[in-house]
Amino acid sequence: MVGEWVADILGPGFEQLTLELGADAAPATLVRSLPRMPWLRPLNGVDVLYVHGWSDYFFQTELARFWTGLGARFYALDLHGYGRSLRPGQIPGYVTTLDDYDPDIAAALAAMGTHHRGRRLVLLGHSTGGLTLSLWAARHRGAASAVVLNSPWLELQTGAIGRQAIAPIIAMRARFDPLGAHPVVDLGFYTRAQRELGTLPDSPEGWRPERGFPTHPGWLAAVMRGHAAVAGGLTIDAPVLTLLSAASTTPLQWTPEMTSTDSVLVVADIARAATRVGPLVTVAHIDGAIHDVFLSAPEPRDAAYGVLRRWLVSGALG
Template identity: 70%
Template sequence: MGEWHPDILGDGFEQQTLPLGSDTEGEVVATLVRSRPHPGARLFGELRETDVLYVHGWSDYFFQADLARFFTDRGARFCALDLRKYGRSLRPGQTPGYVAALDVYDADIEAALDAMGTKSAGRRLLLLGHSTGGLTLTLWAARHPGVADALVLNSPWLELQLGPLGRQALAPIVNARARFDPLGTHPVVDLGFYTRAQRELGTLPDGPEGWRPAQGFPTHPGWLAAIIAGHARVASGVDVGCPTLVLLSARSTVTLGWSDAMRETDSVLVVDDIARAATRIARTVTISRIEGAVHDVFLSAPAARAAAFDALGSWVGRIA
């Protein structure tokens, strides 16, 4: 087992580096962050036999301490994974967030589960993914039936913003460029509105430089081809094999200019398309639309954030 060290989140949080070998850019690691359980809840909480593994979204890392406390207060062991080339796992000279296939993350997730010791201890596993992390965990659970006991998706990126027809039209172009220029540049499409909304709401802390840039990481053809391939697999129908909760904003605001509505809507994804795609990932899917929520529902204004936690708490209570 690896060693645990103090984490940047401070008291109650520790981190462990998970070696994953190397690639053309050098050493590759993932980082597991754990939150110490509440002693009383560990004995009596409804999730005392459950381990939670959280995976972040694009241009992101784990910093949602309130989300960790939600689970530890109910007795769960909570861990979060900074995937390779993100946040705590990003090393100098690496292309931030880049992979050419989403199943590359199998190694990151397996290393995290080994470090957690979930199945060897006979504990239940709840997977929790946000945005791109939600897509990654959906596909991982479908490829590893019987491992996860529950899946919670926070605004999962299950469909391209152009919709199914736009994705199908774009795919051949992206795939062709990915073959010849996988690390080529794309025009900047993130105008920083989502970051602005969170800063105005006061829900985005100041993290280490470069871990969460205001306009996101640069994107590349190889990475976009991997995302589109993941969307196509979801569209064809997959089965994660466990009860699933999908949390979404009630509405989207996707425009080329700032709008005050972005403080209470999803300004990243088209949530109606995501809700439709979510019906194709499991036999039992609960979709909860949160009025006033932003893209990360747990970083919304207080009323919407409370509603998201209430929806999560009610669902967890039913499946515990």
């Protein structure tokens, strides 16, 4: 049974729909914002599906309004175990393979009605969501007309050599102790950077912890298998735009540079990995951007939107 769209916590212009994924499965949640009078706008006939990153949920109203201002219908998916979809007793964000999100994406697309209405689909993923959508798009050739990756987590922060060295250890722990504890490595600096920039609103309790969700070997092994797949080369058959900061800062102690650099990923490694997701990839470095380029200070944020608009209207969907 299909549920009903109801008012969302983001206020007027945003609605949410609970996506039931099966009797024994946790639900996902789809948020939508629809354009007013999309006719004669460059992206009329386009649907956007956004997927958030680790320890996150959808709250970026400015991002939604960018797309609806161009005439597109905007949808954002809070995956099961995250944000609006998080239920008591669940382990936040935990999966043992990123393929576990296939039912979430399938249910979202069915609710959107994109394909049977002949509309074009743009996939938009941030960080871990960028990795998840890259893998999904490579397995579902022909589904998307364009893919936009916002600082996608395509490689481990240790780089390929480090990932390959620790992969057997993580795989063994995932087999024998999948829910074991990991040391806390998120010291809250990325959250602090967003708060200092004023781009992070207050979140409902538990949806976006200051230092992220606890991580576990089963989950990390799933992510690293995704990284290995990217390193081996994917075959996304749509144009891909990867937006990244121009620089990274190692998150060992707080520095003011964290408000103008990526303090989560190593952007040079991500840029190299991005070239392996498909044959037509554009990589854009945004000077002054943070990990989520659309939550940066006004100047780099405007630059990121400018790059995205030109890429969409003059190239990928023009």
